[in-house]
Amino acid sequence: MKNKLTFLTLLYLFNFGSNKIYAQAKSGVQWISFEQLHDSLKVHPKKVFIDFYADWCAPCLKMDEVAFKDPEVVRILNNGFYAVKMNVETTDTIVFGQQSFTNKKANRRNSVHEIPLLLASRKDTPFTLPAMVFMDSNFNALARYFQYLDAGQLLSILENMP
Numbered sequence: 001m002k003n004k005l006t007f008l009t010l011l012y013l014f015n016f017g018s019n020k021i022y023a024q025a026k027s028g029v030q031w032i033s034f035e036q037l038h039d040s041l042k043v044h045p046k047k048v049f050i051d052f053y054a055d056w057c058a059p060c061l062k063m064d065e066v067a068f069k070d071p072e073v074v075r076i077l078n079n080g081f082y083a084v085k086m087n088v089e090t091t092d093t094i095v096f097g098q099q100s101f102t103n104k105k106a107n108r109r110n111s112v113h114e115i116p117l118l119l120a121s122r123k124d125t126p127f128t129l130p131a132m133v134f135m136d137s138n139f140n141a142l143a144r145y146f147q148y149l150d151a152g153q154l155l156s157i158l159e160n161m162p
Helices: 001-026 036-045 057-065 071-080 112-120 151-159
Strands: 046-053 081-087 092-098 099-101 131-135 141-145
Touching: 036 081, 036 092, 046 057, 071 081, 071 151, 081 141, 092 141
Parallel strands: 046 081
Antiparallel strands: 046 131, 092 099, 131 141
């Protein structure tokens, strides 16, 4: 009987502890892909936040550690936006809507995929990172940011987004 009670106690503690770890893992920004975004917008339209990054981009990595781990930023992004994170150097062909997008300079240094070039380019200015785009539920650009944003700055932008 004592062994059975010990076993049940350990089983309960293991399940309780693993649920806590699972909840912590789910507490971050729920990033989706462009393919998922297309389907999601058709089913349930809402605003879109796109974070373009590269593995070598120090400000992008810092935003991952600071801004995108802030509980209030996470809450607003997860509740009010579809959040998309895209590595600008990906060589993947991405189908969005009825079109396919590629990285036409994939074999060159610091290549940039077509999607960030279309959504986050500025006239007469080279593409730079970090780059973030806010869009409405109809996929029209509301705002673009091309700089490091700490949690407070990003929170202020999110709270004032129409």
